[in-house]
Amino acid sequence: MLKIAIDVMGADNGVAPIVGGVLQALKTKEFKAFLVGDKTLIEPLVSKEFFPQIEIVHCEDFIRMHESATDALKRKESSIYVATDLVRENNADALVSPGHSGSTMSLATLRLGRIEGVTRPAICTLMPTITPKPSMILDAGANTDCKPEYLVEFAIMGESYAKSVMGYNDVRVGLLANGEEDSKGNELTKEAFKMLKAYPFFKGNVEGSDIFNGSVDVVVCDGFSGNLVLKASEGVASSISHILKGEIKSSILGMLGGLLLKKAFANLKKKVDYAEYGGAPLLGVNKVVIISHGKSNARAIENALYQAINAIESNVCDSIANAFKLKNPN
Amino acid sequence: MLKIAIDVMGADNGVAPIVGGVLQALKTKEFKAFLVGDKTLIEPLVSKEFFPQIEIVHCEDFIRMHESATDALKRKESSIYVATDLVRENNADALVSPGHSGSTMSLATLRLGRIEGVTRPAICTLMPTITPKPSMILDAGANTDCKPEYLVEFAIMGESYAKSVMGYNDVRVGLLANGEEDSKGNELTKEAFKMLKAYPFFKGNVEGSDIFNGSVDVVVCDGFSGNLVLKASEGVASSISHILKGEIKSSILGMLGGLLLKKAFANLKKKVDYAEYGGAPLLGVNKVVIISHGKSNARAIENALYQAINAIESNVCDSIANAFKLKNPN
Numbered sequence: 001m002l003k004i005a006i007d008v009m010g011a012d013n014g015v016a017p018i019v020g021g022v023l024q025a026l027k028t029k030e031f032k033a034f035l036v037g038d039k040t041l042i043e044p045l046v047s048k049e050f051f052p053q054i055e056i057v058h059c060e061d062f063i064r065m066h067e068s069a070t071d072a073l074k075r076k077e078s079s080i081y082v083a084t085d086l087v088r089e090n091n092a093d094a095l096v097s098p099g100h101s102g103s104t105m106s107l108a109t110l111r112l113g114r115i116e117g118v119t120r121p122a123i124c125t126l127m128p129t130i131t132p133k134p135s136m137i138l139d140a141g142a143n144t145d146c147k148p149e150y151l152v153e154f155a156i157m158g159e160s161y162a163k164s165v166m167g168y169n170d171v172r173v174g175l176l177a178n179g180e181e182d183s184k185g186n187e188l189t190k191e192a193f194k195m196l197k198a199y200p201f202f203k204g205n206v207e208g209s210d211i212f213n214g215s216v217d218v219v220v221c222d223g224f225s226g227n228l229v230l231k232a233s234e235g236v237a238s239s240i241s242h243i244l245k246g247e248i249k250s251s252i253l254g255m256l257g258g259l260l261l262k263k264a265f266a267n268l269k270k271k272v273d274y275a276e277y278g279g280a281p282l283l284g285v286n287k288v289v290i291i292s293h294g295k296s297n298a299r300a301i302e303n304a305l306y307q308a309i310n311a312i313e314s315n316v317c318d319s320i321a322n323a324f325k326l327k328n329p330n
Numbered sequence: 331m332l333k334i335a336i337d338v339m340g341a342d343n344g345v346a347p348i349v350g351g352v353l354q355a356l357k358t359k360e361f362k363a364f365l366v367g368d369k370t371l372i373e374p375l376v377s378k379e380f381f382p383q384i385e386i387v388h389c390e391d392f393i394r395m396h397e398s399a400t401d402a403l404k405r406k407e408s409s410i411y412v413a414t415d416l417v418r419e420n421n422a423d424a425l426v427s428p429g430h431s432g433s434t435m436s437l438a439t440l441r442l443g444r445i446e447g448v449t450r451p452a453i454c455t456l457m458p459t460i461t462p463k464p465s466m467i468l469d470a471g472a473n474t475d476c477k478p479e480y481l482v483e484f485a486i487m488g489e490s491y492a493k494s495v496m497g498y499n500d501v502r503v504g505l506l507a508n509g510e511e512d513s514k515g516n517e518l519t520k521e522a523f524k525m526l527k528a529y530p531f532f533k534g535n536v537e538g539s540d541i542f543n544g545s546v547d548v549v550v551c552d553g554f555s556g557n558l559v560l561k562a563s564e565g566v567a568s569s570i571s572h573i574l575k576g577e578i579k580s581s582i583l584g585m586l587g588g589l590l591l592k593k594a595f596a597n598l599k600k601k602v603d604y605a606e607y608g609g610a611p612l613l614g615v616n617k618v619v620i621i622s623h624g625k626s627n628a629r630a631i632e633n634a635l636y637q638a639i640n641a642i643e644s645n646v647c648d649s650i651a652n653a654f655k656l657k658n659p660n
Contacts, residue, residue, distance in 0.1 A: 130572045141508060144516045178471060178557035186474045186554040208558045209565025224516040225558055227508035228538045228551075232559045235539025236566040242460050243601055247594030254594050260587025264577035271573055 008037035009062035010099025021301025069102030117324030121284030174206030278303030338367035339392035340429025351631025399432030447654030451614030504536030608633030
């Protein structure tokens with residue numbers, strides 16, 4: 001049976017949505033869940049029927065959002081350290097964490113180790129598109145300043161993930177730039193462009209809008225740019241929703257129209273809701289690690305667990321390792 | 331009477347929307363328009379009544395979208411060169427161009443000259459927010475690779491524009507970064523942050539979503555990041571519109587709801603439509619220059635002309651020059 005370690009502490013809204021998401025997933029999929037965190041908070045939320053599938057690993061310490069990632073390396077009793085080490089020692093197959101993401105990245109990189117050939121693990125975020133298939137953007141925030149060769153590594157890892165976990169054929173990878181022409185880009189992306197040309201999956205430069213129109217499957221960028229684009233996209237979606245709600249509420253006919261479109265809006269929301277996409281895999285470490293949003297609701301955690309199971313079953317770490325062996329055959 | 335030179339050539343949809351926008355603006359505001367471009371294309375579009383206010387400056391050459399900005403510097407007979415020189419020689423007070431933006435920037439910088447203290451002119455784009463006041467983002471694409479001191483210059487120019495042209499009081503300037511905390515940023519923005527701390531208008535780091543929520547008036551970034559964020563935002567808005575249209579059309583009740591919400595959608599569209607914001611001023615050159623979208627419709631050109639008139643009347647170039655004198659009092 002697959003085993004997943006979940007850092008239950010340190011999310012924005014406490015332990016309840018995290019535990020709730022685990023219970024929800026256990027109703028659908030068979031796996032063993034290690035809930036790592038404060039027993040006194042977790043135990044009341046778990047009814048007895050779940051106990052064969054759930055094991056609470058008690059920790060009192062956890063990394064708060066305002067603390068630094070370097071703290072985590074010294075806090076051996078903290079929930080994220082203990083959860084990571086369950087995976088390190090092969091007691092669990094994957095780690096899911098909605099807590100302090102910097103700590104999760106540091107510990108995953110240092111305690112689980114990098115896949116041979118990977119300089120910098122990267123966060124890969126799934127994005128909705130106007131097609132039925134989501135796109136992937138990486139790095140979505142792990143590496144603020146990048147060298148051109150990191151972007152090449154991100155491309156290789158993204159292609160592997162799209163192929164093995166998402167089941168995409170003939171994966172198309174684009175490089176995020178300020179224009180589609182080959183000549184566009186900044187110093188970083190122009191160098192990366194030259195190196196990426198050697199890979200058949202590389203389709204050239206893409207613009208910010210290409211993340212959503214399905215023209216490529218994987219969009220590669222440095223973690224600073226990735227974060228800007230993600231946050232701006234969330235901001236636009238939430239502003240449009242805010243303005244539209246105001247417009248709908250401003251008249252009786254508008255409210256009636258809003259009622260009639262309730263299903264349409266619900267479908268749209270489902271399509272753009274991060275909770276439907278689970279979490280973001282940290283690619284390039286030796287084990288499956290899913291970084292979830294600190295604000296994750298139960299539905300997001302449930303999906304993050306399915307994503308972890310899918311990643312374990314599709315052997316994504318082996319796929320990435322093989323891709324790097326092909327890249328450096330010596 | 332104010333005089334504005336308009337490069338009528340080189341936009342994506344030919345001369346008609348450009349000339350149409352000028353005629354529309356002339357019905358509302360008093361100014362003289364120099365229409366620079368192919369007489370045989372422009373003349374049929376202008377009825378006689380407009381002739382005292384319109385002068386066609388005939389040019390056969392123009393810079394095509396696929397040509398490089400350096401070509402423009404040698405093409406003295408091209409519409410953008412001739413239009414820029416009308417401003418250079420004080421025959422016109424402002425330049426509006428929906429043509430090749432790289433050429434417009436290069437010629438404006440070299441032929442009109444930079445304001446003393448400005449190393450790099452920047453494109454300042456107005457963005458819709460959930461408040462009644464738009465925000466501004468600069469640089470939106472003129473300078474792909476930046477030094478920290480350029481970002482400080484962008485902040486000074488943005489503050490001046492917000493105050494003098496937009497009439498904002500107590501302008502708040504934020505630095506675009508991957509998190510709001512002071513410690514966030516890449517190498518570029520961390521250095522810029524230290525320098526910006528000396529300015530009272532500086533409110534610290536902001537995220538991509540802050541462009542739309544009205545938490546600051548001016549968002550400063552390098553031109554590569556600015557372009558990514560703008561294009562991603564356009565992409566999200568158009569994807570949401572695409573998905574929602576599909577949902578509405580999928581059922582009779584949906585279509586009825588869509589009809590009832592027609593006004594709400596129209597108001598939303600108006601709020602997020604670039605055409606309502608005109609064009610993007612190029613800040614830091616000695617004269618008023620408005621760079622319009624190549625896809626500009628007549629409404630966008632009309633608004634770009636109002637923006638140019640507003641910028642001339644508010645003496646924005648003097649305001650920026652004074653701000654730099656205060657910065658470097660020697």
